[in-house]
Structure formats: C-alpha cells, structure tokens
Amino acid sequence: MQIFDAGDVRIHYRADGPADGVPVVFANSLGTDLRLWDPIMPLLPKGLRIIRWDKRGHGLSTVPSGPYKMGSLISDCERLLDHLEVKDAVFVGLSIGGMIAQGLAVKRLDLIRAVVLSNTAAKIGNPALWDERIAAVKANGVESLADAVMERWFSDQFRATPELELWRNMLVQQADDGYAGCSAAISGTDFFTPTSGLRLPCLGIAGSEDGSTPPDLVRETTDLIPGSKFHLIRRAGHLPCVEQPAEFARVLTDFLTGVGHV
Numbered sequence: 001m002q003i004f005d006a007g008d009v010r011i012h013y014r015a016d017g018p019a020d021g022v023p024v025v026f027a028n029s030l031g032t033d034l035r036l037w038d039p040i041m042p043l044l045p046k047g048l049r050i051i052r053w054d055k056r057g058h059g060l061s062t063v064p065s066g067p068y069k070m071g072s073l074i075s076d077c078e079r080l081l082d083h084l085e086v087k088d089a090v091f092v093g094l095s096i097g098g099m100i101a102q103g104l105a106v107k108r109l110d111l112i113r114a115v116v117l118s119n120t121a122a123k124i125g126n127p128a129l130w131d132e133r134i135a136a137v138k139a140n141g142v143e144s145l146a147d148a149v150m151e152r153w154f155s156d157q158f159r160a161t162p163e164l165e166l167w168r169n170m171l172v173q174q175a176d177d178g179y180a181g182c183s184a185a186i187s188g189t190d191f192f193t194p195t196s197g198l199r200l201p202c203l204g205i206a207g208s209e210d211g212s213t214p215p216d217l218v219r220e221t222t223d224l225i226p227g228s229k230f231h232l233i234r235r236a237g238h239l240p241c242v243e244q245p246a247e248f249a250r251v252l253t254d255f256l257t258g259v260g261h262v
Contacts, residue, residue: 012060021049027097033059043249057178066181130187152211
C-alpha cells in the first residue's frame with residue numbers, strides 16, 4: 001500500500017508489476033475501492049505495470065468535504081500518473097471511473113493511448129436522481145441505499161450467492177461524505193461533446209443486466225468515438241469484472257493485444 005499527496009487529498013494506490021512494464025490503469029466505480037479489480041488480476045498477461053487507486057472519499061484515500069467536482073477527480077488521477085511517470089497507458093474505467101477516463105483522455109492525451117469504457121456513459125442519470133441519492137446518504141448513510149444498489153449492480157443469479165455480502169460490505173464501508181461527494185461529481189458531468197472529439201482506440205464493455213448503465217447507454221457513448229469496439233457480457237450487471245471475470249479479462253487482453261500493448 002502506498003499513499004500520494006495530491007494536494008487537498010491523499011490518494012491510496014497500488015502499482016504492481018515491473019516498473020518498465022507497459023502501463024494499464026484501472027479506475028473503479030462509485031461505492032467500491034481498488035479491490036474491485038482483484039477478480040481479474042490473476043487472469044491478465046504477465047509483465048504489465050498495473051496501477052490502481054482509491055478515488056477521493058473512497059477506500060484508504062482521505063475524505064475531503066464535498067461536494068466534489070469531476071475535474072478534481074480527474075486532476076487527482078493526473079497528478080498520480082505524473083508522479084508515477086506514466087505515459088501511453090491503456091486506461092480501464094468502470095462507471096465513474098469511465099467518466100474519469102473520458103475526461104483525462106480529453107485533457108492529457110499524452111497519458112493515455114487507449115481507453116476501455118466499462119459500464120459507463122458520457123452522462124449518467126440526471127441531477128434530480130443524484131440529489132435524491134445524496135439526500136438519502138446524508139440523512140441515513142450509505143447503508144440506506146445498499147439493497148437497491150445491489151439490485152442495480154448484480155444479476156439475480158449473483159445476488160443469490162454468499163459472495164454478494166462481500167460487495168455489500170465494501171459499499172457500506174465507504175465514507176458517506178465520499179459517496180455523496182462523488183455522486184455530486186457524476187451529477188454535474190456531461191461529456192457528450194468532449195468525448196465525441198476523442199480519436200483513440202476505445203473498447204466499450206456492458207453487462208446485459210446492468211441497472212445503472214444499461215448496454216444501450218454504454219454503446220451510445222462508445223459510438224461517439226470513431227472506430228470504437230463494443231462487447232456485451234451476458235449474465236452480468238454493473239460490475240462484470242466481478243460476475244464474469246474470465247470473460248472480462250479475455251476481452252480486455254484481446255484489446256490490449258490489438259492496440260499493441262502486450
């Protein structure tokens with residue numbers, strides 16, 4: 001475990017693999033920490049330099065007072081990657097992590113050579129939806145949302161397994177202020193115009209049973225980038241890297257190979 005001082009926040013991160021390995025950056029979803037990617041880690045090609053971090057307000061990173069701006073989340077990542085001297089990474093972002101991927105690619109194309117936009121969109125929900133969710137968290141904590149979130153995150157089959165408790169526990173152990181702060185960042189983000197200007201290899205990944213970012217929403221965003229590819233993972237919800245890690249890792253590895261990254 002390592003910590004990086006990004007200014008108004010200290011970011012917990014992990015950098016695994018050889019220092020001279022080709023970099024792959026992973027950004028996780030709202031309500032999860034960097035362990036979201038654990039299920040696919042053993043399935044990826046050897047020799048990659050894998051970088052993961054807990055965004056502000058999540059995991060072992062500090063929890064500044066909110067609300068947060070998407071620009072701050074993007075800057076946190078930018079400063080971390082500059083600190084680690086990362087260039088030409090493939091950036092894999094899920095949900096809010098995919099929004100960070102889009103924003104960082106627009107801002108610093110020198111850092112990113114290709115993006116994987118998993119279960120995300122250029123715009124997610126609307127301010128009224130997020131205002132309601134933020135109010136619920138402030139009044140009664142993340143726990144009050146947990147059961148509804150599990151329904152959006154996972155398929156019926158997965159919710160019937162004991163493993164569900166791991167992910168519910170991860171969600172409710174996130175800081176209320178961090179969850180509300182990042183919710184505000186999502187609420188204020190519309191990347192349709194900037195994302196449509198991107199010109200880099202892009203893979204979209206969606207889960208057939210995703211209640212948060214349905215497949216059509218993911219595809220609408222990836223279609224903004226000319227030449228993008230799209231893959232639908234069946235029997236998976238919002239976190240296909242958890243429900244179908246073998247398929248997620250295979251599709252990601254094929255993309256890495258296709259862009260000359262492995």
